[in-house]
Amino acid sequence: MMPLATLLCKTGANVTGSDRSYDNGNNPEKFQALKDSVIELFPQDGSGITKYIDILVVSSAIENSIPDVKSALENNIPIITRGQLLAQLFNAHEHKIAVAGTSGKSSVVGMIGTILSEMGENPTIVNGGEIRNLQSSIQKGDSGLFIAEMDESDGSIAHYNPSIALLNNIALDHKSMEELEQLFGDYLARASDCVIVNFDQPRVKNLCEMRAKSRVISYGINDDMANLVAYNLEPYSMHGIKFHLNSYGSKYDVELNVAGRHNVENALAALSVVFALGLDIERGVKALKLFKGIKRRMEYIGTSGGVAVYDDFAHNPDKISASLQSLKDFDGRLIIMFQPHGFAPLRLMGEEMVEVFAKYLDSDDYLLMPEAYYAGGTVDRAVTAKHIINDLTDKGVSAHWFKNRSEIPVFIKYIAKEGDRIVIMGARDDTLHDFAHDILALF
Secondary structure, eight states: OHHHHHHHHHTTOOOEEOOHHHHTTOOHHHHHHHHHTTOEEOOSSSTTOOTTOOOEEEOTTOOTTSHHHHHHHHTTOOEEEHHHHHHHHHHTSSEEEEEESSSOHHHHHHHHHHHHHHTTOOOEEEEEEEETTTTEEEEOOSSSEEEEEOOOTTSGGGGOOOSEEEEOOOOSSSSOHHHHHHHHHHHHHTOSSEEEEETTSHHHHHHHHHHOOSEEEEEESSOTTSSEEEEEEEEEETTEEEEEEEETTEEEEEEESSOSHHHHHHHHHHHHHHHHTTOOHHHHHHHHTTOOOBTTSSEEEEEETTEEEEEEOOOSHHHHHHHHHHHTTSOSOEEEEEEOSOHHHHHHHHHHHHHHHHHHOOTTOEEEEEOOOOOSSOOOOSSOHHHHHHHHHHTTOOEEEESSGGGHHHHHHHHOOTTOEEEEEESSOTHHHHHHHHHHTTO
């Protein structure tokens, strides 16, 4: 919601808003940034909904019981979702680059945005995460280029009509596999110019073959038949990786200042967009090296007392696997504090989460889990974090459950030693970033 609200202000709209976190005094820096954008904030008690409001824009997570929504309904004020409004802005542009998939969307949008900005294309960008190069998740450009992250979790991807439709991967997350394949297949079919797909992903490749109606640009690491292929991957630090690129017969050396095999895939996706737009790939490779990453995507917080702390948005099996695989490229014991982002995801993906943690965590690593993040509303608590911990303990993982997250710092302080890497994982809860800084301050 924040990127969209800020973008609307930059287009000249008068924007007001409310948020439960604001009422609770959480994340003061974020809400101050909104105020600095000339966005007036009200308590979420319905008082901000007046006769002067043209439209109430809500996130897909907002219930009808929220006072603002009730007030809008009582006063016949139109209500639309964030995805619907963003799609209206997106669809009005000439060149519309959409980035979709279960994982990696924010990083790919950040990479594309960085490349095109450095090449002077001045695109409009709306991203789900803060692009560290921009120190923002949005950019208001003056060209006909619009780059946006698609959201399949609430089905809003169905509202977008992209020129270029990029699809990273398809994995279990918010919806069933059947629902995801329908949404992503329809999305690929709507692309007017081309689709960009990851040929290392069998589901994506198959969906592309069945549903794509425009030209196809493919990328991959394992599939030599892809149009852009990465090989000779070489992690050179905890914060970077190098590889060779074969793009339509031409070869390039690519260096990233973000780590992991998954970011090589993300880089291939971004460079595929450069090719799709007919821009210079060599200039694109040079611009990509300047990409600093996305906030909370394996973000390095700092090192103190020989202990390194990272903050990571990983919350589904695919993202967790990618992060742990990247971390295991280097030595050092891992202490993972994973906060599930809700009880529904635990019911849907709990077994897969157990498999991922059991696969990557060694006998001397630790997994610490507080109870799932609760954002309000009705919820089925049939599966809890404690269930996941019990299953992991049965598999020999050193896994520990905590009733409250506030108990975890004392435990970390007790077990941590020089050379350890502490990773704070989880989504939705903005206080996790502050928590990572609090952990670093322990040493």
